[in-house]
Amino acid sequence: MEKQLHPPHIPSTPSSSSRRKSDFLHIIKSAACLTSSSTDTGKGKSRLSANKVTHGFHLVEGKSGHNMEDYHVAEYRYENNHELGLFAIFDGHLGDGVPSYLKDYLFDNILREPVFWSNPEVAIKRAYISTNKIILENSMRLGPGGSTAVTAIVVDGKDLWIANIGDSRAVLCERGAANQLTVDHEPHIERKRIEEQGGFVTILPGDVPRVNGQLAVARAFGDQSLKAHLSSEPDVRHVPIDSSMEFVILASDGLWKVMKNQEAIDMIKTIKDPQTAAKRLTTEALARKSKDDISCIVIRFRC
Template sequence: MEEHTDFVRFKRGKLRQPKNIIKIKRTSTPDDVAAVLAKERNRDNNKHTKGDDEEDEAKEYGDVLDFGGEVSGKNRHITHGFHLVEGKMKHGMEDFLVAENRKMKGYDLGLYAIFDGHSGRKVAQYLHTHLFHNILKEVIIIEPDFWENPASALKRAYKKTDNEILKNVVGARGGSTAVTAILINQKQLVVANVGDSRAVLCRNGEVKQITVDHDPLKRKEKKMVESKGGFVSEKPGNIPRVDGQLAMTRAFGDAKLKEHITVEPDVTIEKIDKETEFIVLASDGLWKVTSNEEVADCIREMKSGQKAAEELIEEALLRGSKDDISCVVVKLG
């Protein structure tokens, strides 16, 4: 049985066409999100109160702040929003996300993530509960100078979480992408990713991709796979795959292919200044049908992160995306 240490608040929104679009507020535990997506689509507000164990967890790893996705600092007003829709792939919803704010050790943290599962939902579900927990544990216990040099702590947390998954969560099949972003004091953004979920940032009207799509055909990625004894297939009419199976070179889980892929993330650090307008994290259900520039143009004039996230998913559906789609938008006023 999985141990769940965070808490969650939901607020049901109106269903918009198609019927499987669901609006979820303040998500931080996967079982509750899974219940909403799979079993509780017609229920009203579902509130969960922290118990003693969760209170202890909050004290150790930071309090989740209850301000509905908005926070104001000395110079900025930040609002985040998120949206998910189940695709038409007949495998059930496999996307999970995180969008929350915490205070920890005197730092204001925005925690954002997208987890896009494949060959099942278990890995993405586990990441949803445990990855930020492991990252913050690395920060507090092992590397208190995270704020100056976060890359090594993030890589250790990713590896530790993957080891837990391979040992306790999933067998030979099943894995997930991950893109995580930590906004520190509204001034610095630390982003890590494996797989093809993506993050972009818009600054002074220019959009910048701040993650790496781990495409098997990219020279660096293909060389890495081959150096481990694997191969990349390039069959006509099909997407490139590691060992003819996986459409990415980096992922959590996927034990059958682990000797030939890696869970080591690419880590990027971005300065957040007055020219920074917004940040978008999304699964490939969005990026398959829209470019970075089109995403930026779609939401550039919007003030609300929530409305922006909903608009992006609606646009992806209009363009024929059939995959699960999850999206987090952080707007910086």
């Protein structure tokens, strides 16, 4: 996304004890695979569903002068006699505390909702909002920043549940055509709601619209300083998976800033390996001079 404007950096000299503590925490996070890296890639597949699902991902650190702030989820779980494919892209800003929390806990919070199996849409919305509340209550530990999110849940290879807040996007390839499943939550579109909540939207020459002159999305997790003016309610879509659907792309706006939906679909529709496809998209975004972190998951369906 267009990042929140960063305050001026004030250098400090940590004590030797704080440095040791920081080094120790970094070792622990690395061992638990909680740190983001300049490049992260991989693939996997469902094992139990009759309709097989395969996925591949590729994440690349941007050139905007900060450490990697994107995280992803791509895994399968067996819950309540169903196989679930869980996929997400979290695009952070002002630090990686919020997206790293989301990586580890958002899907747990969704699946813990009592109504998930009877009403997934309600469960997803409730979990997004309750997760945001937890993040804000723990802002001293997680940091003042925030994150957008796009999440996908594939149930038994038959049903696709997509949700998002912010400008990370899900685009479905259906009979070769691009079908955007998410909503880009841009501040000027939600100006009325923001102003009713006491905020304002700036639109300055040469810049994108921003909430209170800071954040370029109207919905996000976290962002303690803007919490009164942002929404954490996601847009949710349910798509029954059928033979007309080939794959879906989840990606941060580091991709979508430099590539149209149909361009992305056309670029990878003949690439059967989803990891190769995800890498192809991120490589092209870099070639087109995207400076933001670029994160991409490609999920292929075989009905």
